[in-house]
Every structure is written in structure tokens, then in C-alpha cells.
Amino acid sequence: MDIVIRGMRNVLRNPLRLLLVVFLLGASLMLVAAMVSLNSSAQQQLANVHQEVGTAITINYATNDSQGAGQSTANAGPPGGGQQSGGGFFSRPTVTPVPNSTVAKVKNLPGVASVEESLRRTDTESILQTSTIQTPDGRSISIPPTVNGISTGAAHFTLAGGSTPTLVSGRTFQASDATAYVAMMSQTLAQSNSLTVGSTFALKGKTFTIIGLYTTTDQGFASNSLVVPLATMQSVFSLSGVDSITVYAQSYEQVDALAAKLRNTLGKAYDVVTEASTYANTINALNTAQNSIKLALIVAIVTATLVIIFAVFITVRERTIEIGTLKAIGASHSQVIRQFWGEVLALSVVAALIAVGLLATLGPVISNAFNVSTPTNTTTTPAGFRGGPFGAGRVLFASPVANLNVHLSSATLNAQALLIIVGLGMGLAVLTSAIPAWYVARIKPAEVLRRG
């Protein structure tokens, strides 16, 4: 019989209370481990969504949406000015809703990491051979090539329909190409016109040299496209602005603040859209789940702490006489305290074992209760997230709302959960060991024995 065995017997002296305490404590420890695990999963999912969403903010002219390719040019006074040109089925206005002055203003705003301009026109006068499509009335018409202007340093770029170009031969633009008559062309379009890297072709009366060929994920408009430097395109199309600009914030956390700043600076003439708003459902669902998890985590920690404090306090309080007796027969403070520490430790160990068992059996059930359910929207899920020679692409014409299929991983018994349960159990034991230490030190044997 030693101090440990004595402690164990004391723990077992009230079996009903012991059961109640260890089950409550065990359940709380299990919940803490489960919540930490779920919180970690939610955090990871949010980070994934943030990564998906990126730091982009798209700016379009409010009354001349860039999706309206081919729409009437009669819209009132786009600020970019410029002359009308072209016509027919694939005609596109020569107006540039976002003038260069606005681009310059945006670039100078604090918090802006980079700005990428987007300019796209169809060349209805082109002599290039392109593919054809059937009109609703049965006519067969050629798709005019789409000319895309990009900044030479652009890291994100997609073609019409969100298709991501992948360079298959030649090279991309360099800084020295900013105003040069060079182009990258869809491999399909190049093959239709027997062109290769180094070949030349005419565009708006200028001779362009092909420096690279790319393939696309879309076989429609994107396969009839070519890409030229933005400044060159503005020059040959006589434009002094761009269709839209994409602003990149320095971090995801700064996106909303920067978007607000942009709205404030540009006024109501422009739509400032963040990708976060596009994924609002998913982000909100994850945030709500995370808040619930955090609340449950706090409740579980508080409950575990209260349970063990209550148990230890009751244990020492009801044994005042015993402490007095032990002191009277010669036990030192530390000898008495060690006995209680043994008991607290035993409680924590039993509770931790119960927590492990509960987590192993109830973990998936609890996880389901906190899981996030967001419908997968395949029609609006943006394309163009693959890496490529143009960098990670980004959808230009995202639908208003999109959902990512997120799912919190189940809280199961793993090394982390085990560590949390054991660590917290022992931590609480250490924390509450102060109670017997304090209580034993202040007990005067004469007083308690006299009270009897």
C-alpha cells in the first residue's frame, strides 16, 4: 500500500460520483479534441477557398458590362470614348469603358499589388481563315478572329469563355514586346492559315510576327483567337482604354478593404466585384461552421475545467477532517498534497481514456453535426485555374454566385486528437492541483479536529 494505491482507493470511494465526473470530463475532453480537429479542417477549407478565390478584384464599367459582346453600342457615353467600328453578327464596340486615366488612378492606389488590363475585340476585316458556325436560321458564317490584348507582365489570363491558353511552341511576351507587332496565336487558327512561329500575318494593316502558339480548352471562340501586347492593340485599334481591369490585393484579408477603396475612388460608374462575393455561400457556410465549432470548443473547455475543478474542490472539501487527521499523525503538507494530486491525476487519466473511446465511436457523428453542406454548381464553376505559361488563369466572366464543394474532414482518433486529450487532461490536472495545495496548506489540524 503506498500513496498511489491510497489515492486510487480514495478515487473509488464514491463510485457514482466517480462515474459522473469521469464521464462528464471524458465527454468534454472528447468534444475539445473533436472541435479542435473540426476547426482545423474548417480553417484548411477556408484557406483552400481563399486560395481559389484569390486576391482579384474585377472592375467593369457599370452600364456597359463586358459580357455584352455584340450588344448595342448605343449605351450612353462610356467614359473611354473612341469611335465605333465594325458591324454585323460579331461586331464589337470600339469603345473602351475603362480609360487609361482610370487604370493609372487604380494603379496608384495604396494596397494594390498589381493591375492587369483586359481588352478584347473581334477583327471582322481579317483575312485569316477561321472556323464557321451555324446561325439559328441555318446560315453558315465564319467566326472572326478574336484579338486579345494583354499587358506584357500579366500573370493571369484567360480567353473568351474562360479558356486557359497553354503555350505549345515559341515564347510568351517580354517587356521589350510592349509596343512591338508580335502575336501569339491559337494553334488551330495558325494551322488553318498554315502559319508557324516566325510567320507573319496582317492585322488592321500592320504586319505581325507570330512568336508563340497555344492550345485552348475551348474549341469555339478561343480556338480562333490571337493575343497581342496591350499597347500594340490599343494602337492598331485606335483605343485609349481597356474593357476591364483586374486589380490584385496584397493578401486575401485586404481584398474587401481594397474593394471598398476602389468603389470609393471610382464611384458608381464602375462595378467593383470581388471573387469573394462570388463564393459568398461557401465562405459564409464555412464561417458559420467555424463559429459554431469555436463556440462548442469554448463550451467544451469551460465544461471540462468546471467539472474537474468541481470534482477536486468537493473531494478536498469533504475530506477536511481526513486532512486534519493526516497532519495530526505527522503527514507534511507535501505528503497530503501528493495524495490528492495522485487522485486528480487518476481522475484525468480515466477521463482521458473515456474521451479516447468516445472519440473513436462518436467522432464521425459529431463531425456530421458540424459539417458544411454546399451544393456543387457545375455550370458556374469557373474554368481556368490550371497553371500554364500565362500563370494561373482566372475567370473573366464569373457568374454572380458559385459554390465550391467543401467538406469538413471527420474528427477521428489520430495522434493530434490523442495529444489534445492527454495534454488537456494533464493540463487540467496540473491546473486544478493548485486547489488541494491551497486547501491543504490552510487547514489547521487543531481547528478541524476541534470542530470534528
Next chain:
Amino acid sequence: MDTDLTPVDERDDEESEETPLPFQPVSVQDGKPVTIVAQGLSKYFTHKGEIIKAVDGVSFTFTEGQFVTIIGPSGSGKSTLLYVLGGLDQATSGELLVDGVDVRHLSEQQEHQFRRAKMGFVFQSFYLLPTLTALENVMLPMQLAGGQSSAQLRERARALLLEAGINEDRHSHRPGKLSGGQQQRVAIARALANDPRVILADEPTGNLDTFNGKRIIELLKKLSEQGKTVIVVTHDRSIAREADVRLEMEDGRIRGTGNYVAPTRSLTLARKKKGKKK
């Protein structure tokens, strides 16, 4: 005694390193070593600003083998005096030597050592640990003292229990399964565990019937005959009459001819009374 009392002039409760007990040579009186010397011993409490003199300047000397009773009405200070003698309470003033140890100047750690080595306590309510068997209860003070193997502890506890009149078949019983008289016998065996010089008993028969009470007193007397100084606090005058030395307390003082009761005189008186009875 009102429990809502604040001891006066009590020293700090700081734990210190274990050090040898301060020892003074033990004097001899009437051919017997002196075990307890109290000189002007006082214990005061404050209650709502008022000083209560629970023990007020008592002096006495007890020697080895004396059976001493402290008798007096409730609140007379007899239990407080017992706790002061046992080092469970600190005296407010005065001198106290127990088996050569200056009790008033012990550190807290030394106090534990002192109680462990020099004192054996017997209480009215027994205060046995309910989760331990009779044998384990007796082993406990020896375990706290350390230095002996488990087998040695067990053997000594067994012998003490037998000496106290507890049959072997009861050694593995927990207190709850023992009668009051048996529990008090176990408590006496526990008090003897570390072979103390002094046994302090606070109303040891208070929770027992007359028959068992008498047997307990007989047991305690037997211990005094074996050389222990046994001090019993009691209300029972019949027990007091059994004593070699009798202190009658009232309002914290020893009533009668001064504060000092000469042990030899009391012993003589007690023996005379016994002789008359016969």
C-alpha cells in the same frame, strides 16, 4: 469552543527544509525522566476584536509513565491545552518542552516531524481513514515516517493491533465494519505506531458505551504503565479518578492550589484513594 476564532501571535506557515528537532537535555524528577514541561503556557484567540484566553498561563511537569487527566467544563480550555501540547496548535506565549523538544520554536516541517515522532493522538471520533483497513490505518503513521519495509510495517501494525485487543480476523476490516470500541482500539494502535513518548487522548470514551469506555481507559492506563505519558481530556470524573495526575481546568486556568499540580503529590493522592476503595 467557538470555532470562528483567530489564533493570536501564531507564526507564519512557511514550509522549511527538514532539520533535526531542537533538543534540550531531559531532566529527571522523582527518578523518572520528565516528558512534558509547561511554564506559563497560554493560548489566546481573538473573536470580533475581543481576546479570549483559552489557556491562560498554565504550568506543570509530567514524567514518563504518568496517566494524566485534564478535566473541566466545556470551554474551559482543556482540548486547546491538549492540542498545544501535541503541537497541533501554537501557544501564544510560555514555554513548552516535550521530551526535550522546544515545541514553541519548531518550523512547520519540524512540527510534522515532532508530531510523527513524539506524539500519538486518540480522538473522540476516532478519525480513522475510511478507505483503509484497520491494519493499513495503523501502518499509515509509519509510512509517513518512512525508513521501514512494507513487511516490517505490516508486522508491527499487526502486533500493535493485537496488543490493542483487535483480533487478526478484524485486521483487514475497514473502519465502517468495526464497532466503536474496536475503532478506538485501532486508533490507539495507530497512535502507538511510531512509538511516541506521549499519547494525547481527547475524550477517547466520548463516543463509546460504559463497558467499552472502561476497556479503552484500561488500555490507556496499561500504556502509561509501559512508560508512555498518557494525557486524557475528559468530562468523566470516574476516569479522572483513575489518573496519577489530575488537572482541573476552568476558564483556561488550572483550578486549585496554583497552576502547578505536582505529579508526585497527585500520584500519591490517587494511590491513597485507590487504597481507600479497596
